[in-house]
Amino acid sequence: MNSIDPLTGLLDRFGCLQTADRFTAASTHQPFAAIWVDLDRFKRINESFGHPGGDEVIKDLALRFRNRISGRAEIARMGGDEFVFLVPRCDRSAAEQLARELASTVGELIHIGNLTLCPTASIGIAIHDMEENSLALLERADRAMYAAKDKGGDGIVCSGDEPIPGRLGITLAREEISIESTLHAALETGGLCLHYQPIILANGEIEAVEALMRCQVDGENLSPGKFIPVAEKTGLIVRLGEWSLLQGAMQARLLQDAGYHTKVAINVSRAQLVSPKFTQALHAALICSNVKPELVELELTESLFMDISDTVQANLKNALSAGVSLSIDDFGTGYSCLANLKDIPAKKLKLDRAFVTVLPEDRRALAVVRAMTQLGHELGMTVVAEGCERQEEIDALLDAGVDAIQGFFYARPMPEDKLFQWLQTRNTK
Numbered sequence: 001m002n003s004i005d006p007l008t009g010l011l012d013r014f015g016c017l018q019t020a021d022r023f024t025a026a027s028t029h030q031p032f033a034a035i036w037v038d039l040d041r042f043k044r045i046n047e048s049f050g051h052p053g054g055d056e057v058i059k060d061l062a063l064r065f066r067n068r069i070s071g072r073a074e075i076a077r078m079g080g081d082e083f084v085f086l087v088p089r090c091d092r093s094a095a096e097q098l099a100r101e102l103a104s105t106v107g108e109l110i111h112i113g114n115l116t117l118c119p120t121a122s123i124g125i126a127i128h129d130m131e132e133n134s135l136a137l138l139e140r141a142d143r144a145m146y147a148a149k150d151k152g153g154d155g156i157v158c159s160g161d162e163p164i165p166g167r168l169g170i171t172l173a174r175e176e177i178s179i180e181s182t183l184h185a186a187l188e189t190g191g192l193c194l195h196y197q198p199i200i201l202a203n204g205e206i207e208a209v210e211a212l213m214r215c216q217v218d219g220e221n222l223s224p225g226k227f228i229p230v231a232e233k234t235g236l237i238v239r240l241g242e243w244s245l246l247q248g249a250m251q252a253r254l255l256q257d258a259g260y261h262t263k264v265a266i267n268v269s270r271a272q273l274v275s276p277k278f279t280q281a282l283h284a285a286l287i288c289s290n291v292k293p294e295l296v297e298l299e300l301t302e303s304l305f306m307d308i309s310d311t312v313q314a315n316l317k318n319a320l321s322a323g324v325s326l327s328i329d330d331f332g333t334g335y336s337c338l339a340n341l342k343d344i345p346a347k348k349l350k351l352d353r354a355f356v357t358v359l360p361e362d363r364r365a366l367a368v369v370r371a372m373t374q375l376g377h378e379l380g381m382t383v384v385a386e387g388c389e390r391q392e393e394i395d396a397l398l399d400a401g402v403d404a405i406q407g408f409f410y411a412r413p414m415p416e417d418k419l420f421q422w423l424q425t426r427n428t429k
């Protein structure tokens with residue numbers, strides 16, 4: 001079955017790749033085309049109307065594409081504002097004609113509230129070459145689209161007509177698609193697991209353990225630094241996040257059963273919280289694990305608070321009513337307004353590693369840490385410093401008033417069995 005984008009009901013990236021594979025296998029006699037459409041300045045739509053407004057525009061466009069193209073092409077949403085049209089039995093001139101139709105479809109006015117938008121798109125075309133696989137075809141269409149964007153947008157470029165691209169962009173696009181298919185495989189074959197890293201209070205007590213996702217497929221490890229951004233871009237983070245909520249809650253239950261009263265802190269990404277289904281996923285995790293909710297904490301990144309939609313507010317309120325606690329992750333690196341901090345019902349503030357690595361030498365950073373810590377305390381929060389590797393850092397942080405430390409100095413993230421051994425050696429029951 002093809003993989004579907006939940007927002008638009010079109011194929012998603014994975015579904016697009018599967019369909020392109022199918023077309024490639026069948027295209028020995030007749031060529032087919034890939035047309036890559038990317039809205040111009042979509043970021044500004046998102047910034048002006050927030051993500052719900054952006055989503056409305058995407059849904060509206062998807063519907064127009066469907067109505068206009070119906071039956072002539074397979075349509076996929078590649079994430080964000082990017083769409084791909086796979087057109088069977090299509091040569092260059094037919095593809096250019098269709099691309100012009102798509103440009104005029106995008107150009108129809110969109111009304112959001114009392115404002116009217118007149119969007120444009122950059123469009124890239126690639127005609128399948130018998131020798132190439134579907135990935136290579138999609139990359140060519142993507143590259144052609146970027147060439148159209150580089151010319152100022154609102155235009156169509158056919159692959160082969162654009163200037164020769166740098167290797168870097170091609171390699172990155174290929175890597176992203178390969179990471180995405182590894183993630184799909186990991187979700188299906190059990191290649192995901194959580195590792196746990198302790199957060200330790202100044203008196204040596206374990207305040208919590210943070211659950212950090214790991215992905216291993218065919219003996220190959222992918223780091224979260226690589227796969228989380230791809231998962232966020234493609235929307236897969238919602239499934240990964242639900243998985244991590246459930247696993248994290250079950251681990252909290254195992255710890256509870258073993259007599260440890262240690263919270264498990266689970267990372268939750270923005271894409272999860274903007275979905276009305278989040279509350280359901282959280283309740284499911286709490287019910288399935290049957291853990292005491294106060295043993296579960298949700299780590300939310302600071303940037304989430306730049307624009308808190310009604311759905312996000314409702315999800316956070318429901319999480320608090322369910323009894324779990326909230327923590328603000330990577331604090332100090334996002335761009336959220338300090339004024340928003342007072343409205344966020346979080347019990348913990350995690351200072352980003354960027355402030356830690358320069359200690360104790362950087363006096364200005366130390367002053368900022370001190371001020372953030374005081375602010376956290378005044379708002380009734382526990383303040384944690386992340387990424388501590390050296391004793392000198394820890395001394396400076398504790399001296400600045402930080403309550404708890406997380407970092408390689410005490411323990412690296414470890415698998416479940418190692419965590420139990422580690423807790424036993426510390427005798428922390």
Ligand code: C2E
Pocket residue numbers: 197211212213223224225228237241244267268269299329330386387388389406407408409413
């Ligand atoms: P984070 O939530 O800020 O997690 C802390 C990161 O700092 C982890 O990286 C951890 O291994 C690393 N770290 C901890 N102590 C030290 C230290 O002393 N030195 C250094 N150099 N690093 C340290 P990791 O595991 O690679 O995760 C990276 C990020 O990926 C996380 O940052 C989080 O934003 C994201 N992530 C991980 N698991 C999940 C998940 O289940 N869901 C979501 N949405 N995001 C996740």
Ligand code: MG
Pocket residue numbers: 210267299329
């Ligand atoms: Mg975190």
Ligand code: MG
Pocket residue numbers: 329330350352386
């Ligand atoms: Mg962090």
